[in-house]
Structures are given as structure tokens and as C-alpha cells.
Amino acid sequence: MRTTLLAAAGFLAVAACSTTSAPGAASTASTDPRAGEAEFRELYKELIETNTTLSVGSCTLASERMKARLVAAGYPESDLHILVNPKPNRPQDGNLVAILPGSNPAKKPILLMAHIDVVEAKREDWVRDPFKLTEEEGFFFARGASDDKAMAAIFTDSMVRFKREGYKPERTIKMMLNCGEESGDEFIGAKYMVENHLDLISAEFALNEGAGGRIDPDTGKYVYNGVQAGEKLYQDFHLEVTNPGGHSSRPVPDNAIYRLGQALAKVEAIQFPIEFNDATRGFFRRMGQITPGQEGQDMRDAADGENATAIRRLMLNPGYNALFKTTCVATQLNAGHAPNALPQRATANVNCRIFPGRTPTEIKQQLEIAINDAQVKVTLNGQAEAPSPPPNLTPEILGPIEKISEQLFPGVPVIPAMATGATDGRFTTPAGIPTYGVSGIFADPNTSGVHGLNERVGVKQLYDGRVFLHLLVKEYAGGK
Known part of the structure; x- marks a missing residue:
């Protein structure tokens, strides 16, 4: 693995030797992949x-600022669109769509997706100001x-x-920066775009968040580069009991x-049933090849033969457990x-992450059967999202990821995965845009915050x- 990192670093160092041209000089701008790091840092x-x-x-202000950079680069207004939450009291919920037309109309577009809204953060809780970019000890904090x-800026x-x-892709390249991925049902930009502007973002497939590389926190070695194909369906259920009290x-x-x-x-x-799909089976099979000892053997046995004993051992790890089945857990009382x-009312929220292919209605019925008490009312919180089978990891999708990954990170395997959380892909994939999570940004999820x-994120990473x-985008889009 040390050789892997040195080889990757050597490739990237060679790329860094080039210089960028002045803004707007398309004919002389550097095509080196590492060019323009300083300008990227300012954008980020x-x-x-x-x-x-x-x-x-x-998000509207963020979209306007990113649009201004695209205009300065030479994009016409006709290829740039800011679409805002139609609610009159939320003009700050803006999405940005940018389009670079391709030369071959027979090839469908590729969509680059990222959300630009963030989770709340209190200054008094953080070591540093969460809304100022700070670089310390090899990390960006914010x-x-x-x-x-990170992906939105990239x-x-x-x-x-x-x-x-002056790059002329064969495929049209579309970029969609969404608002509302982190804000529950207040406004979900990706959902709004799918329901109201699907023609604008339609594509053969999309690249999105949802998977990244895993780094060994002790050695700094790159362990694997992940690619997400599918994700669990998010659904909250409301449990309620009422009586006269006293x-x-x-x-x-x-x-x-x-x-x-x-x-x-x-x-x-x-105990929800154990299930597999291409992504989870591929995850355990490939992880089993690089994981030593009994755990690695259990992964291979689980993937190849669905070995019950191996699966039980793996399920002691919460992360692996979540990959095997639907999970439901009480989160609020x-x-x-x-x-x-005496209480007149008692309520609870049960959060379920539903395995692809299962429906919220099906899980609601299983909850009711298990509870077996007519006085406990079980209802869905919010509108149920449409279930969708995970997108296929075809050679046309996986091949370019493996090619570029090997080019930059020799010897580091590409491993498929299913997201147990939720991304905007839960709206685009059912809408006919198969969405894959891949970033090439390596991190330790236990310390990323x-x-x-x-x-934080590693500066080098x-x-x-x-x-x-x-x-990767150039590999998919073709052209020159």
C-alpha cells in the first residue's frame, strides 16, 4: 500500500507541474487535471x-455565486438556470443547473449532482468558526x-x-446543485426538480455523493475506493397511544x-429478513478479499453462499448489520x-431504513403485526417515497471508475456499496436517472465529523x- 500511495503521489505531482492560463483564455487553458488548484481553493x-x-x-446566494463563476468562464445565460422554491416565504432555497452541450445528440447526457445546503452548526460548540474555511494540520475544517x-465545488x-x-464533450454535461437535502420535508430541491423540471436535468445516469474512499486512520493508506449503487429508503413512522388519563x-x-x-x-x-443485491453482494465479496482473518472469510462466505453463521457474526458490526436488511429503531418519545x-397521550417516532425493493406500506404492516395492539396507532410520517430497485453496476459505469482509480491510486480496489443513509439519488433514480455515488475523496468516516x-476533509484527499x-467525467463524456 505504501507503493500505491507513492505511485499516486508521483502521478499527481507530475500533473501539478503545469500552470493555468488567465480566466477566459479557453484556447490556452491547461488541460492538466491538477491545474488551477489555487483558484479551486478560492471557489471552495x-x-x-x-x-x-x-x-x-x-442556497440561492450560493447558486448565484457559483453561477457568476460560470458566466466569467464563458457560459451563456441560456445554459444557466437558478430555480427557486415556489413558496413565497422561502426565496433563499435556490437550485442551480448548468449545461455544457455535447457534440453527439445520440449520446444521452451525464448529470453531476451535489447538494449545497448544510446541517446547522453552532459557533460555541465548535473549536473553529464552522462557517469560515480553516486549514490546519493537513485538513480543511468547516x-x-x-x-x-466538497463535491459541489469540484x-x-x-x-x-x-x-x-475549450473541451468539447460528446455527451452533454449537466450539473445540478441542490438545496434542501439536509432539511427534511421543508424543501427538497432534488424532489422539486424531478417533479417540475425533469426535462432540464434528464440524463442517462448521474454522479452523486454517497460513497468515497476509505483511508486507514493509523497509516494514512488508501484502503478502497467506494462506488454506491442504490440506497435504502428513509421512512419515519408515528406510533401513538391515547386514553382518558386521570x-x-x-x-x-x-x-x-x-x-x-x-x-x-x-x-x-x-428480525427483518436478510437480503442481498448486486451492490451489497459485491461489497462483501470484494471487502472479503482485502480483509484479513475470520472477518474476511465471513464476508466471502456471506457473499458467495449467504452463510447464516458468517452473517450472524458480521451483524455484530452495526455498519454491516445495516447492509443486510431493513432496520427500524425508535428515535423520539x-x-x-x-x-x-396519568398520561392521556404517548407518542414515538420509529425511523426505518428500508432495503431497496421493499415499500413503506409493507413495513408498516410488519410493524402492526409485530405490535399486535389495536390501541397503538401506526401511521406514516409525511409522504411515502417511491421505492426503486438499485441501479445496475454495468461495465459501462464501473469500468471508467476502475480505470481512473487505478491510474491515480494503483492497487487500491474499487468496491461497490449500498448507502444505508439517504441522498438525493432517492429521487433521481426512481425518476429514470440511475444515480451512482462516487467521489474519489478518501476519508475515515469515524473522524470526518x-x-x-x-x-473536516483532508487537503490532499x-x-x-x-x-x-x-x-472520470471526461472519461464518461468523451470528446476532446
């Missing part, structure tokens, strides 16, 4: 320092440094460079809190109206991902 900094939280931020302004930077260097000095057997507690214990005991009164405190995605 501007995006990071544009607050895009739901509470006080503005809210959104990784999730997902894609915007590539679109700028494509135009400046004075707490006169307790009765039918207590709403106890009844709800019993229902939740039954939910905890549900609310009960009672006074400390000296995504959605938590002191979010971010720049490596920039090269990887730039070359």
Missing part, C-alpha cells in the same frame, strides 16, 4: 463561507467541508475548466406510556401533559478527489 472557500443552513442561510460542498470547478480549455394518585392498568413501551419493545425484537397526571462537530472526478 467562497462556497463554504456562504451560509446555506435552513435557519439563516441561502461545516460542509465534506458534506457536500463539479463547479470542472465545469469552469471545461469551458476555459389523577396520578389513582393509577389504572391501562397506562399510555406503558402500552407504548411494550409496543416499542416488540419493534426492537423484529413524547408522553404525558403533567407530572401529577459529518453532521457533527468540527467537520480533497485535491485528489478533484483530479479523480475531473478525469
Whole structure:
């Protein structure tokens, strides 16, 4: 693995030797994948320092700033679109779509996706200001440094460079920067675009967040480069028990809190069936080849023969457990109206991550069967999302990823995966745009701080991902 990193570093160092031309000079702009790092850093900094939280931020402002860079690179207004939340009280929820026309209309476009909104962050909780880009000890620190302004900045930077260097792709390249991926049901930009502007973003396939490279935190070695094909369906269920209540000095057997507690214990005991798809089987098979000892053997046995004993051992790891099946877990409780009164109402939220191919209605029925109590009402929170089978990892998709990965990170395997969380791909894939998560940005997920405190991404890893995605998009788009 040391040889791998040195070889990759050598390739990237050679790329770094080139220089960029002045903005707008398409005929002389450098085509070296490492060119323009300083300008990229400024773009990344501007995006990071544009607050895009739901509470006080503005995705529209971020979209306008990225659009300005594209205009400066030579894009006409007709190829740039800012589409804003139609709700009159949310003009700050803006999405940006940019289009670089291809030369071959017979080839369908490729869509580059990233969300530009971020999770809330309080200055008093962070070591550094979360809305100022800070570089320390080989890392960039900021809210959104990784999730997902890294990919948003990389894609915007590539679109700028494509135009400046005079690149003429065969496929049309589209970029969509979304708002609302982190803000629940308030406004989901990808959903809005699919429902209202599908023609504008239609593509043969899309590249998105959802998978990255894994780095060994002790050695710094690159372990594998991940590619996501499919993700679990997110669904919250509302459990509710009501009764007349009364004075707490006169307790009765039918207590709403106890009844709800019993229902939740039954939910905890549900054993959803073990399932596989191409992504999860591929994950365990390829991970088994690079994982030593019993764990590696269990991975290979699970993938090749669905060995029950091996699977049980692997399921002791929460991350692996989530890949095998649907999971449902209680996440919120609310009960009672006074400390000296019997509760009249008790509610709980049960969050389920549903294995691809299963429906929320099907899982609701399983919850009701397990609880087996007519006084516990189970309802879906919000509108159920449309389930979709995971997109196929065809040679046409996987081949270019493996090619560029080997070119930059020799000997580091490409490993397919299924996201157990949720991305905007849950809207685009069912809409007919198969969406794959791949970034080439290597990280240790246990220390990246995504959605938590002191979010960070390695400086070298971010720049490596920039090269990887730039070359990958060109590989898919063709042309010269």
C-alpha cells in the first residue's frame, strides 16, 4: 500500500507541474487535471463561507455565486438556470443547473449532482468558526467541508475548466446543485426538480455523493475506493397511544406510556429478513478479499453462499448489520401533559431504513403485526417515497471508475456499496436517472465529523478527489 500511495503521489505531482492560463483564455487553458488548484481553493472557500443552513442561510446566494463563476468562464445565460422554491416565504432555497452541450445528440447526457445546503452548526460548540474555511494540520475544517460542498465545488470547478480549455464533450454535461437535502420535508430541491423540471436535468445516469474512499486512520493508506449503487429508503413512522388519563394518585392498568413501551419493545425484537443485491453482494465479496482473518472469510462466505453463521457474526458490526436488511429503531418519545397526571397521550417516532425493493406500506404492516395492539396507532410520517430497485453496476459505469482509480491510486480496489443513509439519488433514480455515488475523496468516516462537530476533509484527499472526478467525467463524456 505504501507503493500505491507513492505511485499516486508521483502521478499527481507530475500533473501539478503545469500552470493555468488567465480566466477566459479557453484556447490556452491547461488541460492538466491538477491545474488551477489555487483558484479551486478560492471557489471552495467562497462556497463554504456562504451560509446555506435552513435557519439563516441561502442556497440561492450560493447558486448565484457559483453561477457568476460560470458566466466569467464563458457560459451563456441560456445554459444557466437558478430555480427557486415556489413558496413565497422561502426565496433563499435556490437550485442551480448548468449545461455544457455535447457534440453527439445520440449520446444521452451525464448529470453531476451535489447538494449545497448544510446541517446547522453552532459557533460555541465548535473549536473553529464552522462557517469560515480553516486549514490546519493537513485538513480543511468547516461545516460542509465534506458534506457536500466538497463535491459541489469540484463539479463547479470542472465545469469552469471545461469551458476555459475549450473541451468539447460528446455527451452533454449537466450539473445540478441542490438545496434542501439536509432539511427534511421543508424543501427538497432534488424532489422539486424531478417533479417540475425533469426535462432540464434528464440524463442517462448521474454522479452523486454517497460513497468515497476509505483511508486507514493509523497509516494514512488508501484502503478502497467506494462506488454506491442504490440506497435504502428513509421512512419515519408515528406510533401513538391515547386514553382518558386521570389523577396520578389513582393509577389504572391501562397506562399510555406503558402500552407504548411494550409496543416499542416488540419493534426492537423484529428480525427483518436478510437480503442481498448486486451492490451489497459485491461489497462483501470484494471487502472479503482485502480483509484479513475470520472477518474476511465471513464476508466471502456471506457473499458467495449467504452463510447464516458468517452473517450472524458480521451483524455484530452495526455498519454491516445495516447492509443486510431493513432496520427500524425508535428515535423520539413524547408522553404525558403533567407530572401529577396519568398520561392521556404517548407518542414515538420509529425511523426505518428500508432495503431497496421493499415499500413503506409493507413495513408498516410488519410493524402492526409485530405490535399486535389495536390501541397503538401506526401511521406514516409525511409522504411515502417511491421505492426503486438499485441501479445496475454495468461495465459501462464501473469500468471508467476502475480505470481512473487505478491510474491515480494503483492497487487500491474499487468496491461497490449500498448507502444505508439517504441522498438525493432517492429521487433521481426512481425518476429514470440511475444515480451512482462516487467521489474519489478518501476519508475515515469515524473522524470526518459529518453532521457533527468540527467537520473536516483532508487537503490532499480533497485535491485528489478533484483530479479523480475531473478525469472520470471526461472519461464518461468523451470528446476532446
